[in-house]
Amino acid sequence: MGYVYTRDNVRIFYRLIGKGPTTILFIHPPGMGHITFKQQLPLSDEFRLLYVDLRGNGKSDKGNVPIRFSLLSRDLYDVCHELGIEKVVLCGYSNGASIAMEMAIRYPKLVERLFLIGAFSEVNSFLLGSEFLLGIMASKLNMKHLLANVISNAHAYSKDFGQEMAEYFLQADADTLYQMYVKGLSYNCTNSLPSIKCPILLIYGQRDYYVHHYQYKFMTRHHNTKVVYISGARHQIPTKHSTVLNMIIKRFIHNQMIEKRESSNSLD
Template sequence: MPNFLFEETRIYFEDYGTGIPIIFIHPPAMGRKVFHFQAQLSNRFRVILPDLSGHGDSIGPYRDVSINGYAQEIKELIEHLEISKAVVCGYSSGGLIALEFALSFPHQTSAVILASGFPEVKSLALKYEHIMGMYFVKKFPHMLAKLITNSHIRDKSLRNEMYEHMLKTDRKTWFQFYEESLHYSCVERLHLLEFPLCLLYGSRDFATQNIKIFKKKTTFQLAIIKNVAHQIPTKKWEHFNQLIVDFLNEQLNEINETSHN
């Protein structure tokens, strides 16, 4: 599997296809396996699926976790691959990293796609989810991994694969990713986004408050996927993937001219 060295940690990633590069950024502990179904987008785009440091196969010496630090990690990945610009797609808390990357490195960003994403943990439900995540990481990490995988994947074999991948996560990293997400906010910088933004939510997700925040600060394209809550990349992956295709075809034809693959 391709990898590169970043601050004493080998960052492992999967790299499929050619064309417009899309880097998918996972939430705490889930690693690249949560984007199993997005690998199929490689028939149209270049799909890059990293394990962030402390997750999955990217295990090295422990270091403090921060959203800024993970954004820097994505920057190093892009430069390692000699890509001039990329689309960043973050799922759930991974969307915070996608937003921070785009705001910190706009010259390396083509577009941002947020899957069940948010610019800060605002609602009580989301705060509770993060606080309970921190508690379970400390007390019952195996149970938490089982709960998360069961809520995302129906296929038993794939579910077990994701479960085993989650258990590779460094526990301190897992806890601190939740903690950093809980206290991060880029709301006051959203107006600085200079490129297409796509927001994708499930109809059963608690997304209304997040959409209102984005509406006050920036422009975006919105799509709601019916009959699903938070887990749109796995439970409604065909619809999710098609929305990505439609968005990029509509907004980003010029990327082919500016991205080096």
């Protein structure tokens, strides 16, 4: 673990764990930090895992420029560049999936595959929009404790982890949270989906009903999109359904490796 300085000299916290030819970069939603993906650590037996706190979140510094998803994706590119990582698989969760899509659009040579958990290419439903408005209001009024309790309780698979997540959430800068929620509400990459060159795997909870309809925006605009539903799951897949998620990630990366080898052999 350590820190990388971005091109505008903002210190970004990272952890690089594991071994293997494939690096998975995890992208968290506002405030939650890299510990969102703590239950994905078993994947380090076969892959390199790159955990990052986005600027203004967790242990990363805030900087002094307005938050934009293009800026956050650039930060992640800078982290990869400084660590000498030339290819990554992106795993973005919820609004972190939007940042993953922005990164794939802007840096196609870096991104090999997208795992998008509970993803949406735009916010066009009342329920999803209401969640963003709650985050905007609470962070604007500096009610981080409320947000920390709500989000940690929703994601906790144990009392200890719930407390750890709440404490980690409180490290986030309130103004950064506000800006991330505002940008998340207005972000729209639907018309840019055709420009994403890599395969996309959408991972939805079977009971996460209010984001299910977004799959059709992906499937009608992106030629290589697949969808997986996790039985009995709502939105909190990385923490509460980690065993199934880890199996899905592992299987699809292995399948991609096989496809690459077969394609290379056929060319020979």
